Amino acid sequence: MDCHQTFKCSECSVRNSSLFAGLSPEELEQLNACRSIQHFKRRERVFTQGETALGxxxxHRGKLRLFQSSESGKEQTIRLIAEGGVVGTESLLTEKTYTVCAETLEDAEVCFLEKKTFFDLLGNSPHLARKLLQSLATEIQAQEETISTFSQKSVRERVAQTLLALNDRFGSQAENGSCLRIPLKREEIATLSGTVLESAVRCLSEFRDDGFIDLVGREIYVVAPDKLRAIAEGKTVNALRR
Structure with a gap:
């Protein structure tokens, strides 16, 4: 990881999709003067569970995976962060250590804002405070919905729903369907689906054999999202091929 400045916050291409959208020019100048830009290689740690939250x-560029690691080394993927996503706010507000690890899924550029500067901005900007509350509330609602929904679904239905969610956020149109432009390991898809590796791999193979997805190396192409949606809803679906 290395740090240097390459752009101004006022010129940031993802600012309008971030927590810092809507800041005044003066606030953006304060943000720009105090933040550092960190460059990470693929699968490099941004911060580690148990570390003191410093900011x-x-x-800005790339994607992160947030996960918890047990004493035995088993990892549970919690959520994925795309461009514009802000992480670390929960640990700052609760004044606790990081409860998750964050690692890059690809080469990434991440802006870091120290704790004091963030709280200064938060105290002087009602708009930023509201945005933060909305962001935290949205995340809580999403987690509650996932827990409620997953508890009522089979493994097959959960894997289908996970693929649909990934397609909605990271899908990019390709010749043979929508390619999930996010380099996840099969184990990570399994934990996102609340199941074990063997079950997730079996479901992916079945979906491929039925013609709903294509698997090309580590890449997943969603060919029939309507079929996956029907599966996620617990409906009986006929295969497109066998």
């Missing part, structure tokens, strides 16, 4: 991180 917040905003993803």
């Amino acid at each position: 917040v991180h905003c993803v």
Whole structure:
């Protein structure tokens, strides 16, 4: 990881999709003067579970994976962060250590804002405070919905729903369907689906054999999202091929 400045916050291409959208020119200048830009290689740690939270991180380029690691080394993927996403706010507000690890899924550029500067901005900007509350509330609602929904679904339905969610956020149109432009390991898809590796791999193979997805190396192409949606809803679906 290395740090240097390459652009101004007022010129940031992802600012309008971040927590810092809507800041005044003066606030943007304060933000620009105090933040550092960190460059990470693929699968490099941004911060580690148990470390003291020193500030917040905003993803300018690339994607992050947040996960918890047990004493035995088993990892549970919690959520994925795209460009414009801000992480670390929960630990700052609760004045606790990071409860998750954050690592890059690809080469990434992440802006870091120290704790004091973030709280100064928060105290002087009602708009930023509202945005933060909205962001935290949205995340809580999403987690509650996932827990409620997953508890009522089979493994097959959960894997289908995970693929649909990934397609909505990271899908990019390709010749043979929508390619999930996010380099996830099969184990990570499994934990996002609340299941074990073997079950997730079996479901992916079945979806491929039925013609709903294509698997090309580590890449996943969603060919029939309507079929996956029907599966996620617990409906009986006929295969497109066998």
